Amino acid sequence: MKRALGAAAAWLTLAALQAPAESSSPALSLWRLDCGEIHITNLDEYSDTYLYVGQQKTLTDSCYLIRNGDRYLLWDAGLPAELAGRAKEESGMRMSLRQSIGDQLAQIGVEPGQIEFVGISHYHFDHTGQLSEFPNATLLIGRLDWEALSGRPDRAQPFSPWVDGGDKLQTVQKDHDVFGDGRAVMLATPGHTPGHHSLLVRLSETGSVLLSGDVYHFSENVENRGVPGFNTDRAATLASMDRLGRIAENLGAKFIIQHEPTDVAELPQFPQAAH
Numbered sequence: 001m002k003r004a005l006g007a008a009a010a011w012l013t014l015a016a017l018q019a020p021a022e023s024s025s026p027a028l029s030l031w032r033l034d035c036g037e038i039h040i041t042n043l044d045e046y047s048d049t050y051l052y053v054g055q056q057k058t059l060t061d062s063c064y065l066i067r068n069g070d071r072y073l074l075w076d077a078g079l080p081a082e083l084a085g086r087a088k089e090e091s092g093m094r095m096s097l098r099q100s101i102g103d104q105l106a107q108i109g110v111e112p113g114q115i116e117f118v119g120i121s122h123y124h125f126d127h128t129g130q131l132s133e134f135p136n137a138t139l140l141i142g143r144l145d146w147e148a149l150s151g152r153p154d155r156a157q158p159f160s161p162w163v164d165g166g167d168k169l170q171t172v173q174k175d176h177d178v179f180g181d182g183r184a185v186m187l188a189t190p191g192h193t194p195g196h197h198s199l200l201v202r203l204s205e206t207g208s209v210l211l212s213g214d215v216y217h218f219s220e221n222v223e224n225r226g227v228p229g230f231n232t233d234r235a236a237t238l239a240s241m242d243r244l245g246r247i248a249e250n251l252g253a254k255f256i257i258q259h260e261p262t263d264v265a266e267l268p269q270f271p272q273a274a275h
Contacts, residue, residue, distance in 0.1 A: 026069025028183050029273040030201055030209060032264055033104050035078020036061035038126060039094040046217055047226035048234070057218060059259040061126050063101060064211060065110070066201055067273075068179045072110065073117040074137070075199050075211060076258070077101065077158070080129035101130045108271050112136075117178055119186060121213030121258075122193040123149060128158040135161035136168070140178065140186060142195020143171035172197060189215050189244060191237030192228070198244060200253070206274045208253035209267070215240050217259045 038059045043052035064075040079097045087096035102112055112134050119140040121127055131139075139162045149156040149163070162169045170176075172195070176186040186197045192214045199211040215237070216222055222245075227237045248255045257263045268274050 025181055025183070027067075027275065028201070028203055029067045029275050030203060030206075030267070031065040031067075031108065031270055031273045032267045033063040033065060033078070033101055033270060034060075034098055035063040035076065035101065035130070036083065036095060036097040036126065038079075038259075041092045041094070045092075045230060046221070046228045047224065048229040049226070051220075051224055051226050058261075059217060060261045060264050061097075062256075062258045062264045064199075064201075065105070066178075066184050068181070068184065071117075071179060072115045073119055073178055073184055074101070074115050074134065075119045076121055076127045076213075077118065077131040077134075078129050079126055081133065083129075095126075100133075102133055104270065108273075119178065119197070119199065120145075121198065121211075122196040123155050123159075124193070124214070125158075127214075131158040132161055138168040138170055140170050140172055140176065142188070142190070142193070142197050143173045144190070145193050145195030146171045148194055171195075187244070187247070189213065189240035191215070191233045191235075191240045192231050194232050196240070198240075200247065200251075202251075203274055206254065208251040209274065210244060210248050210251075210253040210255050212244060212255065212257045214259070215244055216257045219257060219260050219262065222257075 038061055040057050043055040043057050046052060061078050063078045066073040079095055081100040083097035084100045087094055113136055115134050115137045117140055118134050118137040123145045149159060156163050172186055174188045178184040183202045185200045187200055189198045190196050196213055198213045198215060201209045225241060227234050231237050
């Protein structure tokens with residue numbers, strides 16, 4: 001019986017990835033949001049094989065809004081809103097933010113209270129900075145990432161609405177079909193953090209879009225398989241790289257490295273959306 005249940009669960013996950021959206025499904029749209037910019041002064045930290053000694057690089061910090069009919073998912077929450085309009089230097093990085101997520105949502109007529117889900121690829125500060133601006137949303141986060149927040153106030157502060165007893169919390173062990181129709185699926189891609197996830201969005205016109213989270217940070221690491229020294233599991237990182245590559249190939253997906261400016265620029269410029 002346990003084997004049968006396991007096989008059924010595996011089939012459901014596979015079906016979520018493979019099944020095309022039904023023609024009767026509500027319209028699905030995706031907006032790319034500007035959630036900051038980060039200039040890295042020591043790029044060598046982003047490969048544990050000394051690939052980038054002495055190099056620097058400017059990365060984008062992107063977030064995404066997915067609308068499924070009248071339901072909304074915010075994917076990642078960028079740098080803190082208090083950085084809006086200014087820059088800050090810390091730990092070998094120069095961080096800046098042009099506009100808060102809330103201000104960008106207002107431009108397309110969406111209020112924070114309309115966000116049903118906030119999906120977090122992982123717990124790092126540049127993906128959670130404005131998370132607490134959406135306390136009424138259901139938080140979707142990898143179970144092992146949630147467990148890693150325990151006893152770590154430096155990591156947990158953005159999660160305070162849920163840490164303090166909020167009941168709108170869903171920890172994700174493996175893959176998770178956000179809306180239940182196979183068109184926005186959180187993919188388990190551990191390694192960068194223990195419970196790291198990426199997001200597959202299956203649009204009717206654009207086709208499949210694969211948002212990497214931090215499996216990669218920039219395009220050179222795709223070919224080089226560069227693993228940052230601060231990742232929690234090197235082998236798991238490489239396995240996740242392989243998984244995402246195979247999914248992108250099998251689905252013909254547009255692969256978006258969330259920190260790579262040239263990748264993010266392939267999606268329509270805000271406030272336009274991909275459909």
